[in-house]
Amino acid sequence: MSFKNQTKNQHFLSRIEQRLNAINFNSEKDSMRIYSFLLLERDEYKVELESRNGNKISSNLAYIDLYSFDFLDNGIRYNLEDAFGRYEEKIHASTLTFINKIENNSNDIQEELNDVLAMKFLNFIRNPFNIKKVLNTFGALADYNPLNSKLRAEYEKIEKRNDKGVDRICQLFDVEKHQYFKWMKVIFLILMDSENKGRNMLDDIIYQFVTDRKQAMAVWVYKFTDENADKKVCLSDRSFVDLADPENGSLVMAFNLTANCFIKLAMFDVRTLLENNPERPDTVENLMAILESTPKNIEIRLLLNDEYALEALAHYNRTAILQCHKRIYCSSSNIYGL
Numbered sequence: 001m002s003f004k005n006q007t008k009n010q011h012f013l014s015r016i017e018q019r020l021n022a023i024n025f026n027s028e029k030d031s032m033r034i035y036s037f038l039l040l041e042r043d044e045y046k047v048e049l050e051s052r053n054g055n056k057i058s059s060n061l062a063y064i065d066l067y068s069f070d071f072l073d074n075g076i077r078y079n080l081e082d083a084f085g086r087y088e089e090k091i092h093a094s095t096l097t098f099i100n101k102i103e104n105n106s107n108d109i110q111e112e113l114n115d116v117l118a119m120k121f122l123n124f125i126r127n128p129f130n131i132k133k134v135l136n137t138f139g140a141l142a143d144y145n146p147l148n149s150k151l152r153a154e155y156e157k158i159e160k161r162n163d164k165g166v167d168r169i170c171q172l173f174d175v176e177k178h179q180y181f182k183w184m185k186v187i188f189l190i191l192m193d194s195e196n197k198g199r200n201m202l203d204d205i206i207y208q209f210v211t212d213r214k215q216a217m218a219v220w221v222y223k224f225t226d227e228n229a230d231k232k233v234c235l236s237d238r239s240f241v242d243l244a245d246p247e248n249g250s251l252v253m254a255f256n257l258t259a260n261c262f263i264k265l266a267m268f269d270v271r272t273l274l275e276n277n278p279e280r281p282d283t284v285e286n287l288m289a290i291l292e293s294t295p296k297n298i299e300i301r302l303l304l305n306d307e308y309a310l311e312a313l314a315h316y317n318r319t320a321i322l323q324c325h326k327r328i329y330c331s332s333s334n335i336y337g338l
Contacts, residue, residue: 003078011062014088018057020258021331032057045321069158083191091119120255123239128173129325131183142185158184213292219300220264222309232332233262236320259331
C-alpha cells in the first residue's frame, strides 16, 4: 500500500456516501450539494438551514491534512487516503445492491452487508468529532507497534509531525496533541495488515460481528418511497446515531445509507438474554452449547413506508440532532420529524 499522494482535502465522511444524499442527485459529481443545518438548541431539536444553495460535497465534512503524517516536495504527503479508498471505492455499489437485494428477499447479501458495516464503522473510527469516544474504546491499541518493519517506519512518523496544521486540528476538534496522535495511531493499526494475514483489524472486527455465535445480531432497513419519498434521512456530522438503551448494555447503532434509507444494527450478548429470560426451555449452558454448534443467523428486516418506519425515521432524525457535534445534513430543506 502506498501512503504517498497529493490529496490534502481529506474527507471524514466520503464524498461517495454524501452524494447518495445530494440535493441535485443527477448532476455532475463535482457539482453535487447537500443541505447543512446548524444546531441552535440541542434539547429542543432546533436547527437552522445555513444556505438555500447547500454545501458543495467536494469540500464538505473534510479538513486539510487531517490524516497526513509527513510532507515531501511538490505537494506530496504521506496520509491514510489509500487505506480509506479500499472501502470507499466499493460502498456506492454495495449500498445500492444491498438495498435492492433486501427488497427482493435475497439471502445472498453477506458480501454487501460486510462492505456496508465496514464503511460505517470506519466512518465512526475516523471521524474527528469522535476522537475521545474512539480512544475510550480502542485507545489501548496505540501502545503497540506494527510487526512489519516497513509499516512500523511509517507508523513512527505520526508523532513526529510538527507543523501548524496539527495545532489547528487540535483546536478545531477540541483535543490535545497527544490525543490526536494516539487517535491517528489507532486508525493506522486498525487499517494496516501488520501481520501479513491478507486482512486488517477492521476486517476482523466485521467478521466477528457477523460470525460470533455468542452475540445475537439483528438488522433493520428502513426505506421511504412513493408518497413518502419526500421524507428524508439525515446525516450527522458524527456519521452515526447511537440508539442503545443504557440499561441493557446492548450495541444499537443506526447509519444513513441514502437520502431515503437508513440501517439499524443491534447486537446483544446471548448469555445475558438467556439469563434474563425466565421462560427459557433449557439451562443457559445447554442452550449456549446448541447455539455455538449451529451457524449464526442474522435477522434482517425491511420496513417500507409503514407507520413504524415513519416513526423510526422521526426518532432517528431527532436523535441525530441530539447527538451531532454541531451540524446535520440532508437532501431536503425540511427535516422530517421536527
